Amino acid sequence: MSFTEYLSDRWPTIARMLVEHAEVVLIAVAIAAVVGIGIGAAVEGHARASRFALGLTGTMLTIPSLALFGLLVPMFGLGLTPTIAALVLYAVFPILRNTITGLESVPAAVDDAARGMGLGRWERMRRIRLPLAWPVVLTGVRLATIMTVAIATIAAAVAGPGLGQLVFTGLARVGGANALNDAVAGTLGVVVLALTLDLAFIVLFRLTTSPGVR
């Protein structure tokens, strides 16, 4: 079967996997964004707490993904849960790091003016500091998303959803019927998804940043 025949034959399955893959990535990144921005806002300005948070989440990135997925199985079993958990652990670091960098880059005079006007800590964070840090934060989320799209492929090792299933079955049956087609389709799907999400971020950037800071 040629690759085009294979595609038209398996399209519904591939499309389903692509959607699942995207879902897993978006859920994980959404959770990581809440965690990363939350921790970033909490530790920023406290040098030791920042270093600790960055060190801890940075260490996560050094764990090989296959190993991390495996390590989470005893805790979460197989399937969706360990997949999302592992992806969140990876995605937090770039978001946290960019949140801290972005908040630190808010000009001191702007913060001083806000404090002098009587805006409390939470109000300043919500109305002034996070909006000003947002372009940098969003870049972190974008980075985390692209990274997570690739890593999510490995989730098939713990029976997770997504295009990884195609890649893994293909590689497991090298030489067998459609083995190469499976692997190529899975890989291409990952690339297409990554590019699409990257484009989506350009649109999101336009929609969520003020013209005053572009």
Added chain:
Amino acid sequence: MSERPADAAAGEVMIRLDRVSKHYPGQPAPAVSELSLDIRTGEIVVLLGPSGCGKTTTLRLINRLIEPSAGRIFLGGEDVTRVNPDQLRRRIGYVIQQVGLFPHMTIAENIGLIPRTLGWDKKRIRARVDELLDLVGLDPAAYRSRYPKQLSGGQQQRVGVARALAADPPAMLMDEPFGALDPVTRERLQDEFLNLQAQIRKTIVLVTHDVTEAVRLGDRIAILSDQARLAQYDTPAAILAEPADEFVAAFIGSGAAIRRLRLEPVGSVDLEPIGDGTGPGIAVVRTDQSRYDALDAMLRAQQDRVVVIDDQGRPVGSLTWSAIMREPPNPAHAPAHHAGGLR
């Protein structure tokens, strides 16, 4: 000349510092040492002193951006040393040299932020924003929807002042508000500021290290030496005429006699009839300008006589170099420029 703003509410104290100190841990000397200062309702008090004398620290103690180590702060008779600092700051406008406009917000959003936080409705906020933009000399229709980066430094500082006035606080703190501007813009904004103050009559504390600016803007000047010790606290004219000590004399410098002329309107001198000195390069000055301006006009025109005109441009008399030399400065005239006259 209209009465001095300070007299309008004579004796009524808006801001009182009562033996306020700031001691930073790990530093041998306090930054501010037992400073007591009364600021009357509706007056402009300038905190003047060399770098590091603690004048900015003193300013920031008033709205408790820096918490005092000892002493008490009163606002409008109320002890505010322990009240919620954010609530306190909403009752005091705050303007800084770097302006600190919020770059992601439009001009209208910048000015309307505190009213919005206070829960004003949209219509009221919009009306207030337009009123304030008008007040600081910016056309609301043209500037409302712009972003700070689209404004010049002088325009940004006008918006900074408008933002500080948004919720109509009784008092305003200004930390070198004109310090970052070029000399021409600075002078224009100082003039506008005095005209504005003549309308709104806020109680203002302004920090500067510029003696000329202090003399120009202050109803009273507090000269601070090391650790914010009060070296002298009086009207500009009195300080220039009689410096309290060596430190004050050295700080106001050798230009004191010239600076006093700035405080003296031309109109306070008896004019002579207009002579025949109407040749080329004639020197002209308006009645509401200062004797300093009159001397300046003479020097520029290389004449020893200046023609004085009224605000309609009609000549009302003339003034000679020697008349200015003879006339003793009159401290009673000094703060007259706060009526909005002297330009």
